[in-house]
Amino acid sequence: MPPIPPSDNATAPPPASRIDTAALMSIRSLELRARAVVEGYRAGLHRSPWHGFSVEFTEYRQYTPGDDLRHLDWRVYGRSDRYYIRKFEDETNLRCHLIVDQSHSMDFGTVGWTKAAYAATLAATLARFLHLQGDAVGLLSFDDQLRDYLPARQRVGHLRQIIIALDKPPGGRSTDLIKPLQRTAEIIRRRALLVLVSDFLTPLDELEKNLISLTATGHEAVLFQVLDPAEISFGFSKASVFEDAETGRALYIDPAVAREGYLQKFHAHQDALAVICNKLGAAFHPVSTERPLEFALTDFFQDRLRRGRLVRRGAR
Amino acid sequence: MNFLAPLFLLGALAIAAPVIFHLIRRTTREKTRFSSLLFLKPDPPRPSSRSRVENWLLLLLRAAALALLALAFARPFFPATLPVGAASDTLRRVVILVDSSASMQRPGLTEAARAKAGEWLRNAAPGDQVAVWTFDSAVHPLMDFGQWTELPGGVRAETAAARLADSVIAGGGTGLANALTTAAGVLTEIPPGRAAAPGGEIIVISDFQEGSRTEGLQGWEWPRDVRVKLVSLTSDPVGNAGLQIAPESLISPAVEGSGNAVPPPARVRVWNSPDSPVQDFQVGWAAPGGIDFAGKSMDVTVPAGQSRVVELAWPNGPAAGGGAILLKGDAAVFDNLVTVTAPVVQEVDAWYFGDEALTDSRRPLYFLQQALPQSRRLKVNLLPVPPTAAVPVLTPSRPAVFFVTGNPPAPQAEFLKSQLAAGRSILYSLTTPAPAPALATLLGREKVDIGEVKPASYAMFSDIDFRHPLFAPFADPLYSDFTKIRFWRYFKLTPALLDGARTVAKFDSGDPAVLDIPVGPGRVMLWAAGWQPTDSQLALSSKFVLLLSSFLEWSGTTLTSPSQFLAGRPVPLAMPGLNAKAEVRVTAPDGSVGAVSGTPPLLQATQRTGLYSFTDGSITGYFAVNPDPAESRTQPMAADELERLGVPVWREKSSAADRGDGAGGLAGVQTESRQKLWRWIIVAALAVLLIETLLAGLSARRVPTPGGTVS
The missing domain is CATH 2.60.40 (Immunoglobulin-like)
Structure with missing residues (x-):
């Protein structure tokens, strides 16, 4: 099981986050939240030790005479009056589909915001980032069934629609990953990057089958597992009746007694999920909602870069 | 560490309560919303989990608070360890109060009291100062601190005991409050050579019967360093019946019409206490010596807790001065003999100077005859003196008082003047507008002018001097309303009459209505209006009777002093x-x-x-x-009566310190009172409770967040 990245490192000084997560999540507008993360992330990009990692392009760099003007980013030039060259690993257009879980299980949080809010911000941030790069971004949100589907497009105003769809409150009675994945396999015929944002707190058997069918058709899958710290440690202290956020089922639980069993099962689940992802070549990013979003982005892009190198090494 | 009230330490057992409460794990009704129960299985509360104590810190704090409270109530103190040789600095002053009231005459009580006092006297340490008093309704010192100190150590106790043995147990009441406050006052006096009063101890040896008077202790601030020890005596047999003088009825039909022929019977109340085992008694006149009946007795049945009034006719007429009534059938004889004075009927001659018949219902005499007070103790003889009659001859043995209306002729006026000179009093009511030469003669003036006044509607009394004996009985606001007495006609007096006179009441016009005029040793009470209905409503008012009674008393002819x-x-x-x-x-x-x-x-x-x-x-x-009737109530007073009244009672059984150190219980009490550790313990308990409240509040407010957050 890949370790769930901590919000800070106890041994080494943590990389300073430019954005306080609590302050960020207190912004009501999802669009503003996404913009804050992306701009913060991009402002720090050039100081980053990992130059050039991205989904498809390697980096923005300033234009120097002799560069191919075809790679000049005219949008950036239009906004900043500066010439930037976009460097691409792959010249092909990237289509990214964000598949976001909006079930009631995501409507849970003990750190001041819910997993749904965190997942929506994460998805919006990715959408905005990719949209700014000129990539086509689509959205598929679901609970126990498909809620919204926005095909991957790159036109003006599409990002706004994605954000409006992401901003909807959670609903549904359960998390059903199978139907959205089956629907995705039906809708998305062309090769695409599928970013699944969910807590994946469902039985994994069917998930594996559908992920296999997706990856088999050439889609690249990235799984963001958004988890609340309480779900990771089960650090409740008081015995009480625990109510399932989705089904409303209630169980009397004494955390002191149940913690061990819970953690055992939870880790087994996480391990199984990691094994599935590893087997299918899908990237698996468990994220605690306490963790700054830009770090989650960094992890994501770092992993993309590592995979690209692996791919390249494998290609050689 | 010693404790004044170690029984309160049992309160520490209450610590078990929070322990049990902490062990009881309530089936929570709180709900915690959780994302998914996928990894959880039902966990019903199991009995095994009950043995686990939750919130150790809170439990410890609560237990500590209870323990501190129990400790504080136990009144802990550190025994004072006096250095060797310093013991003589501790002055212990003791006042021994021995009850000498009538109820102590019950069998065995006096002997027991003297024996108890003797014990305390013998046990007194050489450095102690002891005073011995007896008390009934007053306090009777037998030996004070100075006398005790002056006596050689070996004879102090014997001398005090001997004086106690010589003291008289009489019929007084039990003035417990008076005795205690007097003794406490003495103990708070600063002895010579000392900077502060050392306080002390009062030992009360009494039967503490219910009739003891303790009202004086209410609101009395008890001095700090004075403690009281009660030595209670009980008598055998219990129960008591007694005789009390019953108030006589004021109006006796026997007096009216029959003179002194049949004296009113003596009235006594036979009272039987609630704990009395007997109810059949005999009552009768006592023979000299007060042991047997002089004649035939009367059988009286009075159930326990009740009383009955008995009338006894005087045998062969009243004896000289009075007689005694005896009760038999009761073991406690101290209150079985009461003395009654023979009824003395006071006879007064009221001379009326006026020209009218007794039967003329429009004239003053008729109403005076109706209103003059007659009672069992007072007989007023109304003697009219018409203007044509000769000067009356007074009976020397009888007091005389004079009423004058109209204008008596000169010889009568001169006679009245001579009575004034003899110190007698005259009530002069003005009824005619003619010049009043008789009044001028009485007052020693050449001429007195009287002007008739007829108010448009009516006149009323106003500005009444209720301090004057004539109106003093009406001083209470209940009776001070004279507005219903209206005057249709009155007489205005010349201002010269007012010189030296006291205006007792005025009319609402401001003119004097009643004047108190001293003439030599005698006095004239001048009423500026008549009381008959043609002039006023005064005679028709019930106040008129009382006004006449007041006048008789004011004039000194009657005396209502009790016997x-x-x-x-x-x-x-x-x-x-x-x-x-x-x-x-x-x-x-x-x-x-x-x-x-x-x-x-x-x-x-x-x-x-x-x-x-x-x-x-x-x-x-x-x-x-x-004897004081309260002494007949011999059942013991409520055990906590004195504590309720704020007396710091020191009981032998309740004080461990009493049995402890050699300085006696008082020393322990004083040490504790000086150290006052309980205050600090209460403060500590409050602090612990404050911390507990804060902690409990914090833990209750805490959201069920994970203990080990993802870090």
Whole structure:
């Protein structure tokens, strides 16, 4: 099981986050939240030790005479009056589909915001980032069934629609990953990057089958597992009746007694999920909602870069 | 560490309560919303989990608070460790109060009291200062601190015990409050050579019967360093019946019409205590010596807790001065003999100077005849003197008072003037507008002008001087309303009449209505209106009777002084005609004779019960002194009565310190009182409770967040 990245490192000084997560999540507008993360992330990009990692392009760099003007980013030039060259690993257009879980299980949080809010911000941030790069971004949100589907497009105003769809409150009675994945396999015929944002707190058997069918058709899958710290440690202290956020089922639980069993099962689940992802070549990013979003982005892009190198090494 | 009230330490057992509460794990009704129960299985509360204690810190704090409270209530103190040789600095002062009230005459009580007092006296340490008093309604010091100190150590106790044995147990009441406050006052006096009062101890040896008077302790601030020890005595057999003088009815039909032929019977109340085992008694006149009946007795049945009034006719007419009534059938005989004075009917001659018939219902005499007070003790003879009659001849043995209306002729006026000179009083009511030469003669003036006034509607009394004896009975606001008495006609007096006169009441027009005019040793009460209905409504008012009664008393012709007194109380010696300037000789029931002087003479030594006589040489009066009726209530008073009244009672059984250190219980109490550790313990308990409240509040407010957050 890949370790769930901590919000800070106890041994080494943590990389300073430019954005306080609590302050960020207190912004009501999802669009503003996404913009804050992306701009913060991009402002720090050039100081980053990992130059050039991205989904498809390697980096923005300033234009120097002799560069191919075809790679000049005219949008950036239009906004900043500066010439930037976009460097691409792959010249092909990237289509990214964000598949976001909006079930009631995501409507849970003990750190001041819910997993749904965190997942929506994460998805919006990715959408905005990719949209700014000129990539086509689509959205598929679901609970126990498909809620919204926005095909991957790159036109003006599409990002706004994605954000409006992401901003909807959670609903549904359960998390059903199978139907959205089956629907995705039906809708998305062309090769695409599928970013699944969910807590994946469902039985994994069917998930594996559908992920296999997706990856088999050439889609690249990235799984963001958004988890609340309480779900990771089960650090409740008081015995009480625990109510399932989705089904409303209630169980009397004494955390002191149940913690061990819970953690055992939870880790087994996480391990199984990691094994599935590893087997299918899908990237698996468990994220605690306490963790700054830009770090989650960094992890994501770092992993993309590592995979690209692996791919390249494998290609050689 | 010692404790004044170690039983309170049992309160620490209450620590078990929070422990049990912490062990009981309530089936929570709280709900926690969780994302998914995928990894959880039902976990019903199991009995095994009950043995686990939750919130150790809170439990410890709560237990500590309870333990501190129990400790504080136990009144802990560190025993004072005096250095060797310093013991003599501790001055212990003890006042031993021995009850000498009438109820102590019950069998065995006096002996027991003296024996108990003897024990305390013998146990006194050489450095102690002891005072021995007896008390009934007053306090009688037998030995004070100075006398105790002056005596050699070996004979102190014996001397005090001997004085106690010689003391008299008489018929006084139990003035417990008076005795305690007096003793406490003495103990708070600063002894010579010391900077502060050392306080001390009062030992009360009494039967503490219900009739003890403790009202004086209410609101009395008890001094800090004075403690009281109660030594209670009980008598065998229990129960008591007693006799009490019952108040006589004011109006006696026997007096009216029949003169003194049949004297009113004596009235006594037979009272039986609630714990009395008997109810059949005999009551009758006692033979000399007070042990047997003089004649036939009367059987009386009085159930326990009840009383009954019995009337006894005087045998062969009233004896000289009075007689005694005896009760038999009761074991406690101290209150079975009461003395009653013979009924003395006071006779007064009221001379009326006016030209009218007794039957003329429009004239003043008719109403005066109706309103003059007649009672069991007072007989007023109304004697009209028409203008044509000769000057009356007074009976020397009878007091006389004079009423004048109209204008008596000169000889009568001169006669009245001579009576004024003899110190007698006249009530002069103006009824005619003619010039009043008789009034001028009485007042010693050449001429008195009287102007008739007829108000447009009516006149009323106003500006009444309620301090004047004539109106003093009406001073209470209940009776001070004179607005219903209206005057249709009155007489305005010349201002010269007002010189030296006291205006007792005015009319609402401002003119004087009632004047008190001194003329030599005598006095004239001048009413500026008539009381008959043609002039006013005064005679029709019930107040008129009382006004006449007040006038008689004010004039000195009648005296309402009682003839029954309680033992131990001062008795004013007064009766009509008693020469106030002469020395009054008093003969006590035991035959001893003493002299009393003063104005009025006041007899203090009335401890002995019985019939007293007093004389100024010319006339003789009698009064009876009986035991305080409260003494008959011999059942014990409520155990906590004195504590309830704020007396710091020190009980032998409740004090461990009493059995502990050699300085006695008082030392422990004083040490504890000085150290006052309980205050600090209470403060500590409050601090612990504050911390507990804060902690409990914090833990209750905490959201069920994970203990180990993802970090």
